[in-house]
Amino acid sequence: MELSIALPFIAADVPSALPTNAEIEASKDVIAVTGGRRVVRVGTHFVVKYGLGVTILEGENMLFVRSTTTIPIPKVYALYTETDTKKNYIVMENIEGHTLAYKWPSLTESQKKAIATKLKLCFDELRQLPSPGYFGSLGKRPLLDDIFWTSQKKSSINGPFENEDAVNEAMAQKYTFEVYGRTNYVADFYRQALPHVLCGHAPTLTHADFQRKNIIVQVVPPKVGLWNDCQHQPNGIRDAPPRDGLWTAKRPVEEEFKVTIIDWEKAGWYPSYWEYGTALYAVGRWDDDWGLFLRDMLSPYYSEARWLQTLRFELWS
Template identity: 30%
Template sequence: MSHAQILDVPKLGPINDGALYRHLTLFAIAVLRRIRPFEGSVLMLTDRICVKYGQHLDLSEAATMRFISQNTSIPVPKVLCAFTHQRCTYIVMERIKGNYIGAGWVYRSEESKAKILAQLKSMVEEMRKLPPPAGMGVGSVVGGPLYDGRVPGTSLRFGPFSSVQDFHRHLRGGMDFDPKLDPEVQELIRQHDKSFPIAFTHGDLSSLNILARGDTVVGIIDWETAGWYPSYWEYTTACQVNPQNSFWINEIDKFITPMPDELAMERTRQKYFGDF
């Protein structure tokens, strides 16, 4: 694909959601959820097929994986079926055979780590070269609401926003500039009002969302937080590591271009308007 090409906004909707697929999926979950392994919200139906389901999910995650698969070489799960039933979304996918790179990372040789990080760097760069559809602001792959449980707010989903500045205003709880504000907050708002390009973003590039076999990255998973965001968002969200992932902070700058000013800006925002 030429990166000068303007991409169409993917359509939001069910995928292969005929009655047979729906019934088989719901029946399999009812029978297997007590005996097959779960990983988060993902139930392993067979050695080759899994289903991710829950009320917090949205069909845009399935659309995202198809979008990435069709427009990049990044390895993602193949979506077999996706639908919503009684306010719960189900995404049936092929399982990718691989191990979380977080498992045993500290035991890898420096050469092995370098090979994996080089592949991740190439994948992130490829994703960031995707041109946003005409008129796209901050939103999901289909131009709809976004999901990220780490973003403060009362709603499960937020957006879309016609501009980065509107997104930033949301992150500040609607607060606008006022000379009476704390000087640090005034400076944050000045930074927020600058121009930031839009880039397609995974939004949670934790070592727990990257699969490898040997020294080869074979899958990027968990695309529920993905969408079109300001260009710094991939870096700043990756830097918000959880306790299971604490070692990963030392690797992020090796596969995502460091943005120290934007990271400082985000930390100020979290200080005043809600931490991750």
């Protein structure tokens, strides 16, 4: 299934007048600034991602995922390119909350497990979408993971790819492409090895940048605690429940959270191991237990992840 979007795109359910480019540029509520990309909040309704480094494809990915799944992601209200500056703009729903990266250290074990369960449902649904029969971005375009990026267009590295052998060849080529001082020996080793260890994986719709910074969590208002006949007053005498069946004693109620997945720029149809492999690589220095929870959210591919991790380390070391 593909998605055809006429640009500029404006949604039918915009909650108020869209911000002008001048209002966007003037916003002081800056969320992020990286490599030709700027993310700002404008008013109460909108977050805008814009710049020369922003791809229209990210907005198209979001529209596609919202139209084909129930995965919680921000609504896209507008998608366009400014003619004079060539900057791309994605105007989307403002999601209140904090990143999971910010909240994780303060979560209890049960809260972490509950969030992991919700995220697993999201990724299970994403992975169930039918394969388009190629490895590539929406509309059979190049993949945007950094492994497939080149400064000049080279389709044998950028994609799209007809089969997994072509994906493996692209990764081998990337090792020496535009990098001086590297011999071809390692690339040739990857050509020998990858067809044996990275094989038999179907094109699978993949977020491709699953990190805690790309998950927004919102606190769900707690419900009044229901009566539990195992609970006692401090003096050890068990109370009868009040007539309405609600427990009225003051006791801490553990927060519950709603999750929203953001940053869909790199999404596309990758080999089925890619989501777990890239998420494991992004764990970094293993400063906490996040990496141990990945298997509870994503289908684990331990061997493939190690090969992908080694390749990334060698590419950027």
